[in-house]
Amino acid sequence: MPRKLRVSVDLDICVGNAMCETYAPKVFVLNDDRQSTVADSNGDTFENIMEAAQDCPVSAITVIDDETGEKLFP
Numbered sequence: 001m002p003r004k005l006r007v008s009v010d011l012d013i014c015v016g017n018a019m020c021e022t023y024a025p026k027v028f029v030l031n032d033d034r035q036s037t038v039a040d041s042n043g044d045t046f047e048n049i050m051e052a053a054q055d056c057p058v059s060a061i062t063v064i065d066d067e068t069g070e071k072l073f074p
Contacts, residue, residue, distance in 0.1 A: 006066045026043030049063060
């Protein structure tokens with residue numbers, strides 16, 4: 001069974017380079033200010049979501065295991 005995640009983007013530091021959309025386009029979408037927002041925390045594979053978070057140049061993405069509350073990134 002796939003892991004359930006809670007993904008968030010800190011809009012105070014997001015610079016909108018959109019790499020997260022490249023890795024997990026069903027999870028991340030750009031808002032009108034060209035910043036990433038979360039459309040569906042479980043819209044892609046765990047691996048793609050983690051890669052998107054890890055490749056964010058300003059570490060604006062937080063990933064939490066929704067069942068255990070464990071912070072997976074950063």
